[in-house]
Amino acid sequence: MNWSQGKLAECAGVGPAALAEFESNKRTVISNDLAAIRTALEAAGVAFLDAGAVSPGPGVSLLGRNERSFDVDEDQIVQYRENLVNDAPPGAGG
Numbered sequence: 001m002n003w004s005q006g007k008l009a010e011c012a013g014v015g016p017a018a019l020a021e022f023e024s025n026k027r028t029v030i031s032n033d034l035a036a037i038r039t040a041l042e043a044a045g046v047a048f049l050d051a052g053a054v055s056p057g058p059g060v061s062l063l064g065r066n067e068r069s070f071d072v073d074e075d076q077i078v079q080y081r082e083n084l085v086n087d088a089p090p091g092a093g094g
Contacts, residue, residue, distance in 0.1 A: 001044060012040035 005023070009016040014033045021027035029037075038048065046060050 001046070003044070008037065008040060011044070012036040 003011075005019050006016050008014075009019045012019075012033070013036050018027065018029075018033065019037070022029045022033070041060075042048070048060055
């Protein structure tokens with residue numbers, strides 16, 4: 001998307017300072033602002049995902065112009081090299 005805080009604040013109708021403080025955990029966002037931010041992101045093509053078949057927890061997906069996810073093959077899992085190295089201390093389990 002390549003949006004700045006200012007662009008998101010403008011599209012959501014939220015003050016830029018409030019958005020910056022929300023992102024840095026200096027302020028608790030009010031429900032109206034949160035709904036406006038979500039609506040602006042959804043209008044730009046972001047889909048909010050519930051926990052379920054796609055992932056073990058909530059997440060987001062950037063939709064293409066045809067409203068389909070860019071990562072359409074849900075049977076494939078992307079593994080990044082840095083995530084394949086076991087860096088847990090011995091006995092950590094998991």
